[in-house]
Amino acid sequence: MTNPTAAMLVIGDEILSGRTRDSNMHFLAGELTRVGIALREVRIVADVHEEIAEAVRALSTRYTHLFTSGGIGPTHDDITADAVAQAMRVRIGHRADAMALLKAHYDRSGMPFNEARQRMARIPDGATLIDNPVSTAPGFTIGNVHVMAGVPGIFQAMVASVLPQLTGGPPLLSQSFRVERGEGEIATDFGALAAEFPDLSMGSYPFIQNGAHGTNLVIRGSDAGRLAEAMVKLTRLFG
């Protein structure tokens, strides 16, 4: 049984300028690993219509799922919905159910449901809404593309409502082993072990602590038995 694949597209000038440090990617990576969907690629692009559309086309074609973050608010730089509609070759307009949700929300809050706020009801034709329990303005799923807000609290709530609806694979397991030796010392034996277990993925991550070189060895896979077998050999080699 193989695992479905995924990509993520982060939309936002503020991350590329270094002003903000993205946290949605790290959060989504962990959640996808838990449900057995393999995150294979991430892209971060600016708030530019054609660049968003091109990335959506490329990534939605290549992977089982594409998750996007950012650019679905009420301001002029929120252009994700329009770019996704173009990439998926569908029309976009103010949708009645999204308009109703938002109108009720602003009526309750005593705030005007003005033109800018109505923009958040612009949803590509054929999409399914993603619930936003934090601030109402919905995300949406169209085809295999899941479009979510960039504000971390809202992004996380939307991921929580989308993921249970997707078919995952066996959980992606990982085990790690720390050795107090540099990578160059363990590389040959570790490479031979990796060749012996082509069904598992083995990576080595060097670190420097108090001036000494060490390496974290990580084995990943979805077959717990094979993982345990490899860990026994790893421990024998470097323990």
Place this chain on the structure above:
Amino acid sequence: MTNPTAAMLVIGDEILSGRTRDSNMHFLAGELTRVGIALREVRIVADVHEEIAEAVRALSTRYTHLFTSGGIGPTHDDITADAVAQAMRVRIGHRADAMALLKAHYDRSGMPFNEARQRMARIPDGATLIDNPVSTAPGFTIGNVHVMAGVPGIFQAMVASVLPQLTGGPPLLSQSFRVERGEGEIATDFGALAAEFPDLSMGSYPFIQNGAHGTNLVIRGSDAGRLAEAMVKLTRLFG
């Protein structure tokens, strides 16, 4: 005067699995902004030869500079140099000056300069070495592609030796202004202001604090006079 552009390619399964949180991207974004190089796109791909090569080809063609992070160590999963050589259509082999640097380093440390460590002297033909003051194994620049280590301390040292050699543009300035109102309330006026200053980039970043909605408005550009002019109008609108 326009600003040179850049992309970054982060290579590493450990970030896609959620095990590690990338910090090199945020660091590079800040450094590039400081020297007036506009970071326009970031991609994160797995340790897979063809995926690295394809991303290097696409990004080095599209932007003035490409910076890569990760995958240049001594283990079997370190395949960045080979993938970059393929993408740039040049040969790769153990280079004499890199071999000499590394041999001297391991001789000094009393560690064997074994086959795995010698892999770190594999450099694409025609490349220039990037100094590694932390652990000797060099990065390299080939064409407009700057290949650097993934360990943050080494990545940062390599960026420090590469950036002064590049031609930047006028510093990318930014000013921000915090309003205690939601995006939907300021969107129309803010959008009109953005349209009035097409040479500047204006973004709005909503936040929720103690249950209340607020927005950080950010104006970016490289002309300090225009930026000041826009900030005066912004303050008049929302101050």
